[in-house]
Amino acid sequence: MNATDAHFRLGTPPLDDTQSRADDRHLPIQRVGIKSLRHPVRIASPGANAQATIATFAMYVGLADNVKGTHMSRFAQMLEEIQAPLDPAGFVAFAERMQQRLEAQTAHLSMQFPYFRTKTAPVSGAQSLLDSDVSFTVETQTGQPSKFTLEVVAPVTSLCPCSKKISDYGAHNQRSHITIRAEAAPSLSIESLIEIAEAQASAELYGVLKRPDEKFVTERAYDNPKFVEDLVRDIALACQANASIGEFMVASENFESIHNHSAYAELYGRGGLKLA
Numbered sequence: 001m002n003a004t005d006a007h008f009r010l011g012t013p014p015l016d017d018t019q020s021r022a023d024d025r026h027l028p029i030q031r032v033g034i035k036s037l038r039h040p041v042r043i044a045s046p047g048a049n050a051q052a053t054i055a056t057f058a059m060y061v062g063l064a065d066n067v068k069g070t071h072m073s074r075f076a077q078m079l080e081e082i083q084a085p086l087d088p089a090g091f092v093a094f095a096e097r098m099q100q101r102l103e104a105q106t107a108h109l110s111m112q113f114p115y116f117r118t119k120t121a122p123v124s125g126a127q128s129l130l131d132s133d134v135s136f137t138v139e140t141q142t143g144q145p146s147k148f149t150l151e152v153v154a155p156v157t158s159l160c161p162c163s164k165k166i167s168d169y170g171a172h173n174q175r176s177h178i179t180i181r182a183e184a185a186p187s188l189s190i191e192s193l194i195e196i197a198e199a200q201a202s203a204e205l206y207g208v209l210k211r212p213d214e215k216f217v218t219e220r221a222y223d224n225p226k227f228v229e230d231l232v233r234d235i236a237l238a239c240q241a242n243a244s245i246g247e248f249m250v251a252s253e254n255f256e257s258i259h260n261h262s263a264y265a266e267l268y269g270r271g272g273l274k275l276a
Contacts, residue, residue, distance in 0.1 A: 023068040031108055033060035034075045042085040043115065046189060050085035055113040061104035074101055088136060089186035092146050095138035110137040115152075115190055119206045121213040122220075128207030130155070132194055145275070151181040154194045156201030157217070158254050161225035173202065173221050176254045178231065182239060183246035185273055196242070200234040202226050228252045232267040245271030 035058040042050040059075040078098055084090060091109070099107035112135040119130045133153040140146045156176050164171035178197035182188070198204045203221035206213065226234070231252040239248045247270050254263040 021068045022066050024066075026065045028065040029063040030106075031060035032063050032070050033058070033108075034072060035059070037076065037079070039079045041082065041111070041113070043113065043190075044085040044087035044090070046191065051116065053113045053115065055111040058108070058110045059098065060108040061099060061102045062106035063104070070102060070104070086136075087186075088148055088150065088184065088188065091136045092138050092148050092186055095140050096146060099140045099142075105142045107140045108138070109140075110135060117191065117194070119204070121206050121209055122216045123212040124210040126208045126210055126213070130205060130207050132190075134190055148184055148186055149181060150184045150188055150190070150193060151179065152190060152193045152197070154178045154180070154197035155205050156198055157203040157205060157221050158228070158231060158252075159202040159221040159225045161227060161230075163258075164222065164225050171222060171225065172256075172258045174255050174257045175205070176201065176228075176231065176252055178235065179251040179253075180235065180239065180248065182248040182271065183273065185244040188242075188244040192244075196238045197235055200226075200231060200238060228254050228263040228265040232265045236267050236269050239271050240269055241272065243272040243274075246273035246275060247271075 037057045037059070038054055039057060040052065041055045042052050045051045057079065059078075061070055063070055075098070078094070078101060082094070086094070091111075095107055095109040098109055099105075112133065114131045115134040116129045116131050118127055120127050132155070135151040137149040137151070138146055154177070156178055157173055158176040159171055159173035178201070180193050180197055182193065184193075202224045203217045206217070209217065231254075232250045235250045235252075236248070239245050239250065247268075249266065249268050251266040252264070256263055
C-alpha cells in the first residue's frame, strides 16, 4: 500500500511531495545530501573481531537539472540497514547501492573514523593500542567504475639530520603526522597503508614502552634521521611500487620540538594500480 492509498483509507488527503516536483531553473546540482552525521559502525579488521567505532559520514548524490530535491531521509535510512562489518569492498558496494536508491547518476560517500591497532613493543613485547585517523571515500558514476580512496593519518617519530650533524651529543626529534591519501584497489588494507608510513619514519610510535623499549626506539630514531622532505619522498617511493595504489598524495607535518611551528611537506604521485 502506497502513501496515497494509506491517506485515502484514513480519510485524509495525501501529503504533498514537494521535492519530487519539476524544477524550471535548469541548474544541475553536483552534490546534495547530508554531512557531519555520526553513526556507529563496525570496521573489518584482519585477524581479529570487527572493530566498533563511531564514523562521521558525508552522503551526496548529483541532482538532475529538472528535479527540485533529493530524498534526504533515504541517506540516514540506509545507514540503519548496515549489518556486516565494513571493509573497502563493502563500502564501495554500499555507495553503489546508495546511488541506485537515490535514483541518481552520480554519488559521493565518505566516512572518517578513529582506527586502533595493537602494537607490540620491540624489546619487552608489551602490547598496547595505537590509534590512527582513517577515511574511506567513494565516487560513483553510471557507466563508470567506482573510485575508492583510502586516507590514513599515521603518527610517527622523526629525528632531524641537521641537529644530529652539528651537535656534540643528542639531536632534536619530534612526533610527526604522516598523511597518505591514495586511490586504491578495494584489496588495499588500512594496516598496509599505515605500515608504509611507519616503515619510512625515523621510528614508530607505541602506546606502551618499557625502559628497554625506550632505549631501542630512541637509538633507532638517532640511527635513522630524516627531514620532512625525506619522509614524503621515501613514502612516495613505497607507494609508487605498490600495485594496489593509483594516484596518491603524501604529506608530513612535523611538530617541531625546538620551534613553535611545524615543518610540512606534500608530494603527489602515482602507484602501480592498473585502472579498469
